[in-house]
Amino acid sequence: MHGESNKKWGKGLQGAGEFIRVVNASKVYQTQDGGEVEAFTNFNLEIEEDEFLVLVGPSGCGKSTLLKMIVGLLPPTRGAVYFQGTEVLSPRTDFGMVFQEATLLPWRSVRDNVMLPIEILGKTDKDYRAGRLLTLVGLHGFESRMPYELSGGMQQRCAICRALIHDPRVLVMDEPFGALDAMTREEMGRELLRIWQQNRKTVVFVTHSIREAVWLADRVVVMTPRPAKIADIIEIEFERPRTEKMQFLPKFGEYVQSISDIIAGRAGGVLCKD
Numbered sequence: 001m002h003g004e005s006n007k008k009w010g011k012g013l014q015g016a017g018e019f020i021r022v023v024n025a026s027k028v029y030q031t032q033d034g035g036e037v038e039a040f041t042n043f044n045l046e047i048e049e050d051e052f053l054v055l056v057g058p059s060g061c062g063k064s065t066l067l068k069m070i071v072g073l074l075p076p077t078r079g080a081v082y083f084q085g086t087e088v089l090s091p092r093t094d095f096g097m098v099f100q101e102a103t104l105l106p107w108r109s110v111r112d113n114v115m116l117p118i119e120i121l122g123k124t125d126k127d128y129r130a131g132r133l134l135t136l137v138g139l140h141g142f143e144s145r146m147p148y149e150l151s152g153g154m155q156q157r158c159a160i161c162r163a164l165i166h167d168p169r170v171l172v173m174d175e176p177f178g179a180l181d182a183m184t185r186e187e188m189g190r191e192l193l194r195i196w197q198q199n200r201k202t203v204v205f206v207t208h209s210i211r212e213a214v215w216l217a218d219r220v221v222v223m224t225p226r227p228a229k230i231a232d233i234i235e236i237e238f239e240r241p242r243t244e245k246m247q248f249l250p251k252f253g254e255y256v257q258s259i260s261d262i263i264a265g266r267a268g269g270v271l272c273k274d
């Protein structure tokens with residue numbers, strides 16, 4: 001399915017983008033000392049339905065800001081975000097978000113944290129998704145524990161379950177595996193790909209790991225330093241499902257190298273381009 005749909009991105013963004021669109025978005029933060037920080041100006045991005053889009057870019061370039069804007073948590077200073085043609089003006093319940101920090105509620109148990117979106121939506125967990133998700137991420141037996149009793153990686157795994165519990169159409173993930181050890185991180189990446197392929201979902205994912213980006217993505221969006229622009233969009237042409245072996249193919253190394261070059265500004269000064 002995704003091998004097929006990859007083809008339509010082969011010629012840039014033509015025909016893509018009706019699902020989520022960021023249009024001429026600017027975000028200016030007011031700082032404590034009365035100054036301003038411009039995260040990005042006139043930023044445009046089109047995200048296709050069911051695609052796995054990964055954003056990479058230097059620290060502080062505006063990736064988290066962009067994700068919060070996409071889910072409706074942060075209004076753009078100028079411009080707009082559209083979901084299926086409708087402007088996103090408030091947080092959407094059909095989106096799930098994993099933040100850079102786990103952001104669990106400290107007074108609620110692991111299970112009750114995971115159940116939060118279900119409660120907010122006034123639903124019940126009829127098919128015991130909470131239990132199954134917690135088992136999936138290795139938190140079986142920790143359902144009644146409080147967040148302070150968990151390690152940073154365990155808290156983040158709990159937050160991933162919370163983002164998935166209501167089976168959102170769009171999953172927005174801000175460095176979700178940053179606090180995990182390398183082995184758990186790979187395992188979670190595999191699991192995420194499995195969930196994504198089994199349930200129709202659009203994923204917007206931020207990572208600092210270029211290898212992770214190449215392994216997961218249909219397209220990798222490389223951002224410039226702040227105020228962020230798109231330096232380049234790399235289409236990853238590996239078939240789905242992705243396998244471990246792909247990471248050892250020469251083509252995999254070539255993708256990693258070219259994205260590294262773009263980030264480091266070695267690709268023809270692309271980071272300085274308008």
Ligand SMILES: Nc1ncnc2c1ncn2[C@@H]1O[C@H](COP(=O)(O)OP(=O)(O)OP(=O)(O)O)[C@@H](O)[C@H]1O
Binds near residue numbers: 066
């Ligand atoms: N609430 C805020 N008030 C003022 N400035 C902010 C605020 N949030 C972010 N910024 C600034 O906006 C810029 C973009 O921040 P953002 O968190 O989006 O970057 P990022 O790309 O996610 O970085 P990282 O990779 O380190 O997570 C930074 O310069 C940051 O200092």
Ligand SMILES: [Mg+2]
Binds near residue numbers: 063064065100174
């Ligand atoms: Mg961030």
